[in-house]
Amino acid sequence: MDSALIPKGVKRCPMWQFLLGLGIVGAVLAWGVYAMLLCWFKGLNQTNMNDYYGFALWIWADLAVIALGGGAFFSGLLKYIIGKDELKNIINYAVLIGFICYSSALLILAIDIGQPLRGWFIFWHANVHSMLTEVAFCLSAYFAVLTIEYIPLILENRQLDKVPFFHNLSHNMHETMAVFAATGAFLSFFHQGSLGGVAGVLFGRPFAFREGLLIWPWTFFLFTWSAAAYGPSFTLLITWITEKVARKKLVKDNVVELLAKISGWMIFTYTIAKICDTTRWANITAPGLGQNLADFYTGNAFYGYWILFAEIILGGVVPAIILISAPLRKNPTWRVTAFFLGVMGVSLNRWVMVLQVMAVPIMPFDTWALYYPSWQEVATTILPVAYGIILIMISYRYLPIFPQEAELNPIEEETAMAVEAHTESTPDLKPANA
Amino acid sequence: MKVDRRSFLSFVIGGAAGTALSPLPWKLMDDSSIWSQMWPWTPVPPDGEVVYEDSTCTLCPGGCGISVRKVDSRAVKIEGQSGHPVNDGSICILGLSGLQMLYGPTRIKSPMKRIGERGEGKWQKISWDEAFAILTEKLTDIRDKGEAHTVAALAGSDSGTVPALIQRFMAAYGSPNFMRSPSYRDVDELTVKALFGADGRTGFDVENADYVLSFGSGFVDGWGSPVRMFKAASLWKEKDIPVVQVEPRLSNSAAKATRWIPINPGTEADLALGIAAVMVANGIADTGDVSGLSGWENDLLANYEPQKVAQTTGIDAAVIVEVAKGFARADRPLALCGRGKAQTAVSLRETAAVYILNALTGNINQEGGMWAIPEADYIQWPDVATDNLASAGLDQPRLDGAGTGKYTDARYLTNRLADSVNGGGPYPLQVLLVAGANPCHYLPDTQHVKAAFARIPFIVSFSSFQDETAAMADLLMPDHVYLERYEDVPVGAGLVQQMIGLSKPVVSPQFNTRHLGEVLIMTAKAMGGSIADAFPWDDYETCLEETLAEKWDTLMETGVWVRADTDPVAGSIQLAGLDAPAVQAEGDVNSFPLLLVPYDSIQLTSGYMGEAPFMIKAVSDTVIQGTDGFIEINPLTASGVGLGEGDRATLTTPRGEALVRVHLFEGIQPGVLAMVRGLGHTAYDGYLAGKGVNVNELIGPVEDPSTGFDAAWGIRAKLDKA
C-alpha cells in the first residue's frame, strides 16, 4: 500500500514485515526514551556516575559514535574534493550514517548535562580555552552541514521529487554539495580533534595528558586521524550488515574495496602515529610526572596491559594489514573481520581516553575507581542505536540510498511492477477487485 | 494544487524564520535558565540583621565558650568564642553540629504520654498541666504509701544547679536513689579521696608539661576538655616535647605522639608500676610528696622488675627502663590516665598507679604536673527540712548499694542499676526519672539494661531528643536544649583551675519544651508541704542568680568564671589502692581466642548523645558503609580467619553477637579487634538510626572489686566468616 513511496526499480519487503521490524526496534526505543525521561526529571542520580566518574559511558558513546560517523566527512572529502567519483555509490549511506551518529551524539549530550535547560550557556558564555567549547560549536555546525547533505536525499523520494520546487531544490543542492563537503571536512577536523583534546589537555592527569603542537595536544591529531581512518570501515561494516538483512547486494565490490583500501592505509598510518605517541608518553611524558606504565595498568581488577594490546594490535595493526593486502581485502570474510576489528579498536581507544582516564588514581594515596553503568545509562545509550536502525529502515525503504541497487538486483517479472503501477494509477477500481 | 503547495511551503519556511527572529525563543531560553536557578524546591535562606551571641557549649564536659551567629531570630552558625580560657576561638566537630540538634527533627516537641506498648513509639501530645498532674499524682501516691525510696533519678552529671535541684528534690521527696551516668569521674573522685584523703578531682597542667606519658588517654580523641587538649597537643609539637602514648591500637592520639608503645590490652597498671619500680630502683624517684613507700618498696621492686613487666605488658624491658628514665629525668613530667575519652571508669589499681607515678616525680600540684583540687562548691543552699515520710525513705539502702558494705567509697554504682531492677536489689523500683542521660544506649550489656527498663513500672524522660531511653518512657517532659536555656556549667574535665561557664538562651525555645530546673521547682510546689518548702525560688532563673551570687555579673559579662589560685586538696599522697586486683576481660580464651576493645572517636559522641548528620557525614567509609559497622583487625589475624578487606563476619562475645565487616589495619595488635563507640543507635532518625553496631551490647560490665565500678576495658571475642 506504500508502494507509491518506494523508489522505482527496487523491491522492498511487504508492509507487515516492515511494520513488525519497526515495532520491535520501536519497543527498544521506547525503553530508551523512558530512561531518558527519568534522567531529565529525576536527575543524574539515576546513573552510576559519581564524583570520580564525571564522564562515563555516555561520553564514551559520544566519542565513539562521532569517530564512527567520521565516514561521512571523509568519504565526502574523497568524493567531492579528492574526486574519487566511484564513492558516489556509497556517499549517500555514509551521509545517512553520519547524520544518525551526530544527532545521537547531540541527544546523549543533552541527557548527560546536569542542567539541560542551560545547555546553551556553552555558546552564550563560551570559554575559548575549553576544548568542549570547540566541540560544541563545530559539532553543531557540522550537524547542520550533515542535515543539509541529508535533505536532498529525502527530496529524492518518488513523491516529493514530483514537486518541482523540491526537485529543483535537491538538484541545486547537489550542485553545491562540494562546498558543504569541504566545510564538513574542515569542521570535522576541528571537532574530532578537540574531542581528542578533551582528554589530552588534562595536565593534572598524567594518564591522559599529552604534549602537542601549539595549543593542541597530540591526541587532537590522533582523534581526527583515527576518525578519518575508522569511519569508512564503519560505513562499510554497516553497509555489509544492511546487505545481509536486505538479502541483496547494494554496493559494487570495486566501490567497497576502494574505500576499504583507503581506510586500510589510513588505519596503518594512524596506528604508526599512535604507537609513536604511546611510546613517547610511556617513556617521557608519564615518567616526567613520576608515573610509569605499571601505575596505569596494574593494581586493579580490570585495566591491564591487555587493553593496550587489544587497542593497538588487534584494533590497529591487524585490520590495517588485512585491508592493505589486496588478496585479504578482496576476501569478504577477511575484509569484514578487519572492519569489525577496526570498529572495536577505535571504540576501545575512546573508552580508554574517557573511562580509564577516570579510573586511574592520581594522588599516590588515592585508589582506583571502577564503575559499571546503571540500566538507565545503558538504555539511553542503546536508544540512539534503535533510533538509527529505524531511520535506516525508513530511509532505505523510501529513498534511493544505493544508486547501484536497481542495477545489481534487476526485478524479474515485470508484471509485479505492472500490477503495482496499475493499482496505483486507478485506485477507484479497488472495490471491484473484492 | 501547485499554488497550494507553494503557499504552504512559504508559510512554513516564513513562519520558522519569523519565530527565530522574534524575541520569543530568546525569552524562553532566558526564562529557562532563571527558572532552573531557583527551583521552588531549593530553599532560599532569608537575609536579615547579623548578630553574634556568646554562650557555653554543654554537648560535652569540655566547657568551651561559643559564639553563635544569628540572622534575625535564626541561629545560623556556631563558632568558638575567641579569648575564652578553654578554647580561645576554636571548636570541635560536635560543638559545630549543635544547630542540627537544635533544629533537628528528632527533638521531642511537646510533653507526651505513652499510649501504645512500651517502646512501640505510640505517643499522645499532652499539655504541660496534664504532664505535671500525671507526675505529681504518681509521686504523691507512692510517697503516701511510704514507698518514696522506690523512686530513682538518673542524670548525666551531678555538678551544677540543675543536677543539684534533682538531688534536692529526691532528698525532700525521700529517696536515696539519685544516680549519675557512670564515667571516669567516678574512679577519679574515689582515687583522689583514697590518695589525698580529701574530696576533689584531678587536673592536668598539660600546657606546661615537658614530658607526657599517656596510658591510653585519647588526648586528641576527646579526653578531658577536647578543644583544650587539641591545643595542648599542638603546643607539644611546637615545643618538641616528648609524648609517649601507651595503647594497643594506633589511635589518632598515638599517631600524634612522638612515640607509640603498643601494649597488651588491660596491662597499663603493670606498666605504670614497672616504671615506678625502675624509678625507685635507680633512685630517680622523688619521694618527697609520697608517704607509705617504705612499707611497699620491696614488693614493688620484687613484683614489678622490668623483665616481669615485659612479660605481662609485651613491652621490651629495655623500652620500659628507657621510658622510666626519660619520664623521671624530665623537669615537668606528666602521666595521663583514663582510656580514650575517659568516659568509662578504669580500675582503682590503674588509676592509683598512674597518679602515684605522677607523685613520684615530685611534680604534684606543680607547674606542668597533676593537680588535686576541690570542685567549686558555689551551691550553698539551706539543708532540706525533711518530713517523716522523707526521712523514712532516706533511711533505706540505695538500690545500687553505693556507699554501704564493700562499696563504702562509691557514691554511685549506676552500672548495677539493671541488676537490681532485674531482681538483685533490696526492693523493687517503681519510678525512674531520667535527665540528660541515655542509659539504654551507652550502659554496658545494653540488652540487659533494656530488659530491666521494661520491668520498671513508670519511667519519666526529660530528654530533648527521641533517644533510646525516651523510647522506653511512659511520660516525656522535654527539656530545652542548651541553646534555649540558662544554665551554669561547672567544668571539670581535667582543668587545673576551677571554672564555671554560663549557658544563655541564644534562641527562644523552638518547641513546647520546659527548662528541667523549672519543671522540678514547679513539681515540688505542686506537691506542697516540706517538698515545696525546699524550693523557695519563684523560678529557675531566680534560683540560678541567687545561687551564683557575686559570680552572676561576671558570668553575664564574660560568660565564664575562673578561679586560678585554687588550693590543692592536699600537698602529698598516702600510697593506697596498689594491692587492688587487676580487672580481667570477661570470657575464656579457648572459646574466645580474640580480644575486643572499644575505642573512642572525636567524630562520634561515644554514646553521649545522638550524632548530628554532619558528624556522621565526616565519618570514614572504613567505619560505616550504608548500615554496616566495621571492626579494625590486623591483617595477620584476618587472614587467620580467612577474611579480607570489607568482608562480612560474625563477631561473638560472651554477651552477644553482631554482624560486622572488617577493616584491615596495620595499626592494631594481632589478636585484638577494635570497634568504635557510639554507633548502633535504635532511636533518632534515618540519618543515624541503624548505622553500625552498638559495642555496648557486646560488652558487659566487669566490676572492679575494690570500687564496685564497671572497669571493663574489653571482652574476649571470636570472629567467624559470615
Add this chain to the structure above:
Amino acid sequence: MKQAQTHGTPMKYGMAIDLDKCTGCGACMVACMAENNIPFKEDESDKRVSITWMRIFKLTNGKSFPDSDICYLPRPCQHCEGHEGHSPCVSVCPATATDYSRETGIVSQIVTRCFGCRYCMGACPYHARYFNWWDPVWPDGMEKYLSPDVSPRMRGVVEKCSFCFHRYQLAKNKAYLDGERRVPEAAYQTACTQACPAGAIVFGDLNNPEHQVHQIVKPDSNNGNRSRNPKAFRLLERTGTNTKVYYLSSREWVRRAGDNYLAHEKTGQLAKLHH
C-alpha cells in the same frame, strides 16, 4: 581570566596546613558544611557521591605492625594557579562557570552558570569538585540554620571550596568603610581555619610578607612558587597545577606521599617544574 579589580600588587590567598598538628578530627569539614550550606543525605558513606568541600584523606606508611604510621591530610580546593591562571578546571570549563581571580588568586565557582557538564571534575586531580547528583533537601525545620551568605546549590551543578569567598567580600567591604587599603589578615579567615582546634591551618595572602602564611611557606616565585621551607610540599607539584595550598610535615614518607615519584627519585628534589 578576570583582571585585577584593585590597584597595587594583587593578592594570592593560600593555606599552609601543618600535618604534624592535624588530628583528622574533621572539625574543618563540618565547619565548612555549616558555613557553606552543604547538603547531606541519609547515607553519606559512599564518599564518591558525598559533597565535602573539605575532605580528610587518611595516609598510611604501608609498614606493618608495630612500625605502621598514619597521617591525615585535609584537602580543600587547592586553588591551582596553573600557568598564569590556567588551573586545570578553569581552562576546561566551556561556560566560564569557574574562574581564576587575579585579584585574589581564588578559583571561583559560579553555580548559577554551571550547566553540569562535569568536565572540570575530570580535570581536577584532587577530586575537589562535587556534583549535585540530588536535589538538596533539609529535614523538616533544619533549613532554619541555613546561612544567607551562601545560596544553596540546585541539582545538576558542580560546587567546590571557595576559600569562603563571601567572608572575603564582607571583609573587603568593611576594610573599605574603615578606609583601609587592604583587607587585614585577621579580617579574612576561612571557616575551617577558624574552627580547627589544633590550629593546623594557616590562611592568608601568600604575596604579603607580613602574613603568617607567607612567612611559613616562603614561596619561590622563580621556581614555580615552590616553597623554600624544607618541611613544605604541594600535592602533585610536578604536574604544574601550581597549587596555593601548602602542606607541612616533618615525616619524609608523608612528604613523599604528596606527589608521584619514580623509585630512584629523591623526595622533594625534582627537576624543573612542568609548565
